[in-house]
Amino acid sequence: MTDLKDIPLRKIIHVDMDAFYASVEQLDNPDLRGLPIAVGGGGTRGVISAASYEARKFGVRSAMSGVLARQKCRDLIFVKTRFDRYKEISKQIRAIFFDYTDLVEPLSLDEAYLDVTQNKKGHPSASMLAEEIRQRIFDEVGLTASAGISINKFIAKVASDYNKPNGQKTVNPEEVLDFLEALDIRKFYGVGKVTAEKMYQLGIFTGKDLKDQTLDFLNERFGKSGQFYYNVVRGIHLSEVKPNRIAKSVGAERTFSNNLTSEIFMLEKLDHIAEELERRLKNYSIAGKTITLKIKYSDFTTQTRSKTLSYFVSAKSLIFETAKELLYQEKLKNSVRLLGISLANLNTKKGTEKPDKKVVSVQLKFDF
Incomplete structure (x- = not known):
């Protein structure tokens, strides 16, 4: 057994x-x-992309409908999304990261993993480096950041949420097992609402409860995820920081101001979505074989329909024709509020990834 x-x-x-x-x-x-502000979510059918901490105090959250958010906070201010600006700021922040290490793995515009085991500053303390990075982001960009520091990506991710906003938490090697055992199961990264409810029903409320379960028990009830849960609660997460994460899919989608009730009305929308997807594929210089049509109904249930071709595609015409075929594949269950098209099974090659630096095995007495 791995220790x-x-x-x-x-x-x-x-x-x-x-x-x-x-x-x-x-x-x-x-x-x-x-002031309490929400990015996106304006209009009668908008969905919020982000909420300020002033708005969060009222229960306003991302992915919430603008109508519900307004009910929770009467003084909520809606502002339009400006993704070009967010990308611009994100590039400035990543430039700071690369001053410390080349092992930077962005997860999105606003978060990233950094492996500073061997760093450009030659500094032995990851905690002090995190503090310096956060201070530089504030001084040079004008925004605050939070950080988690530990022996692997899983624990660092969990820890970064502990002292938000504008704080950080370090989980030292000798503290890892106690930290994980005391952790509420809902705080385990990768355990969603549905899985948490299932664990509750099995009497699993904390990391200690999870650790008490056998591997066979977890595999039987959680399938392939069983091994993952068994390992991470023991501090074992071997995933390395990968500087060039290869995209698994590329997509585009649109939410409509009024529900669509007929496939005929959807074709024009799909044409525009396919055009946007083609543009994104050209930006990445990639193509794919598996086309997926996403349909979100007026009752917020979601359905996906996919088709895998025998060749790579990136042209709008082929994407649209396949999406059209998928649309007519079966009858719609309800009126539709959102359509999306994504392309997977991409022609990206693992050989294009930069090799990770060698990681030295050390004992638990590890200067953080």
Whole structure:
């Protein structure tokens, strides 16, 4: 059985920007500072992309409908999304990361893993490096960030949420097992709402409860995820920081101001979506074989229909024709509020990834 002391330990920092989209809007418009704002979500059918901490106090959250958010916070201010601006700020932040290590794995515009086991500053303390990085982001960009620091990506990710906003938490090697045992199962990264409810029904409420279960028990009830849960609660997560994460899929989607009730009305929308997807594929210089049509109905249930071709495609015409075929594959269950098209099984090659630096195996006494 693998033991924590037998695996390579790394110094991993997970940096997570605080309410990123909303904070950028407050940065660019000082009149919005200190006020409850929601990015996106305007109109009768909008969905919120991000909420400021002032709005979160009222229960406003991302992915919430604008109508519900308004009910929770009467003074909520809606601002339009500006993804070009968010990408611009994200590039500035990543430039800071690369001053410390080339092992940077972005998860999105507002968060990334950094492996600082061997770093450009030659500094032995990952905690102090995280503090310096956060200070530089504030001084040079004007935004706050939170960070988690530990021996692997999983624990660093969990830790970064502990002292938000504008804080950090380090889980030292000798603290890992106690930290995980005391952790509420809902805070385990990768355990969603449905899985958490299932675990509750099995009497699993904390990491300690999870650790008490056998591998056979977890495999029987959680399938392939059983091994993952068995390992991570013991501090074992071998995934390395990968500087060039290869995209598994590329997609585009649109939410409509009015529900669509007929496939005929949807064809024009799909044509525009296919055109946007073609543009994104050209930006990445990639193509794919598996085309998936996403349909979100007015009752918020979602359905996907997929088809895998025998050749790679990136042209709008072929994507649209396949999406059209999928649309007519079976009768719609209800009126439709959102359509999306994505392309997977891409022609990206693992050989294009930069090799990770060698990680030295060390004992649990590890300077953090």
